[in-house]
Amino acid sequence: MVTNYAVLLTTKRIVTMGLIALLFSCKGEPKKEMVDQSETESEKKIQLVENEAEKKVDVMIDGKLFTSYRWPDNIKKPVLYPLVTPEGTKITRKFPLEPSTGERVDHPHHVGLWFNYGDVNGLDFWNNSDSIKVEDRDKYGTIVHKAVESMEDGDDQARLKVAMDWVAPDGTVLLNEHTTFVFRDTDDVYSIDRLTTLTAPNEDVLFKDNKEGMIGIRVTRELELPSDKPDIFTDANGNPTKVAVLDNEGVNGDYINAEGIRGLDTWGKRSNWNNLTSRIGEEDISLAIIDNKSNVGSPTYWHSRGYGLFAANPLGQKVFSDGEEELNYELKKGESVTFKYRILLASKILDAEDLNASFLKFSQE
Template sequence: MTPFPRSLQATNFLAIAAIAAILVYWPLGCCMSIAQETSDPSKPTASPWSIEPQAGKLILKHRGVALTVFHYQDDQCLRPFFSNVRTLSGTQVTRNHPPIPGVDPDDHADMHCGIWLGFGDIDGHDFWRNKARIRHRRFLSEPTLEADRIGISSEDELIDPQGKSIGSLEQTYRLTRIDSGCLLVWQGVFKAGSEPLVFGDQEEMGLGVRVATSMTEKNGGRILSSDGKTGAKETWGKKAQWIDYSKTLDRKRTGILLMPDQNNLQSSWFHNRDYGLMVANYFGNQAFTGGKPSVIRIEPNRSMTLRYGIYWYESAVEEDLPIEKIRVAVESNR
């Protein structure tokens, strides 16, 4: 087994033992060493990124600050997700997971877990409300630490309520820094097996984010769309290139921006709520406009790719968001 890079080495025997115990149960025998990549192998460069493995999850850090927790196996939220997302300085931008009594509303606690990819109707099965499950199968390669990013890739299965696999999902996650924020590029490649996969029409279909309670529109936050519309009422059910959900805190603007790749199936509708939810949805023509139902069909042994960028930040109020840099990174999957 390749040894952990220095950024992952434990500082005492107990920590090393704890990690070793976790490695024994790494799913399907996948090697748990973390590959640190450099441009010149003979001159290794310490990455500012690090990963702390725990049972069923990975804590992703930048210069020692825990930016988010990636859950690849969870008993409550039955799909991969990122929880407790924080800026480079440690300010949290997603709702606490689990919600803290007296601090957070506890609605949808096992569905709105931070940042997730979920679908209310695939072949008639509900992968949003935990009736069906996106089950982690294996990591396709060792998670990588590069000078400017973390990379993770996995293979998951779409499991119906009867426990049958109806298709597969290859997911890649690339976390990098852009200006005063962090960008997560999330790509999912859905593959049909011997039967087609059919995506239905609902509000709850796509990439979802639940922002921190303090940032919600109800608590003084602002929802802004790429075309200048503001607020949940003005942006709900409308198409946009991106949506930004933010609030001015401590004389800085703190927020999280959701940008679907414009090379996906089509432009995305947005399901935005004043209590802190935003969802980029390609599948909601009837749900949002009252028109004909969106029906997306993947034929047997064929695939469909969806890609999204999620950018969270803490910047000066007058500082413009790096929209073009985000767009280029999302479209190039970098």
């Protein structure tokens, strides 16, 4: 009996130790899987990195910054800033988010890449910034970041979904915005799809025909078109200074649209796309905005200025057509509308064949 009892205890100990070993083994296994999964995620070509403290989501391609979705308090709308070429050159104006030298300090609401409009139920969303006088702020609307709804890294593309509200000075929400950004690197051409759905939740919303709209980019000095007009620039210490004679050295910007129209003549013309080209050092650069056939007002009018504003405006038609056309677009309460744009950024000159193909592909997707 004693011998049998000892055998029984020994067997029990072995079984117990086996169960403990199995338990620890099971507990350890998921950790290994999590590490493997984390390693797999870190190896994705295009990664999205959220930083709530700095109010931004960085978009990294092969470990290098391409752009960031930002929602700082001082510019009255979320933006993508900066835009960086595949070779690592920032092509967006730094003012007013970063210290700068030799940059224009006009239009403080021109920041990075943005989307808004100049007359929404009588409120100006386009021109709003911290520079507006306090007594005038009841005329301006603000686009407020509400949430990062989802982020998805990938080798072929990354997707960022965000929510915003277009808000009147009294706090009334005029529009709910849901935007999906799709980021890609295809054949060394970086691209951004901005797919924006606007919904009128509380009342009818009128986009009155207005010059100021709708998707815009403010570029760095080298992408401007040469100009002799005096202006105010930041000096070596970053202070605004009047400049009587502009230095156009290195200023090489030029527009060309789908019809082959060039330079300032692209302003006020309809076209499926517009391409801003330049050269910085040894790097050729193309920055193109592609329209989509499904957009209201397509093909869009272009608000392409020589001083660095590059914008597409499908709704503000009166000024661009010398009064021959007018579009006052209305959303009834509960209705939605979607605008789709593709932005291409390359360290080379994109030709018309490439851009025509991109427009057709984008409109068919």
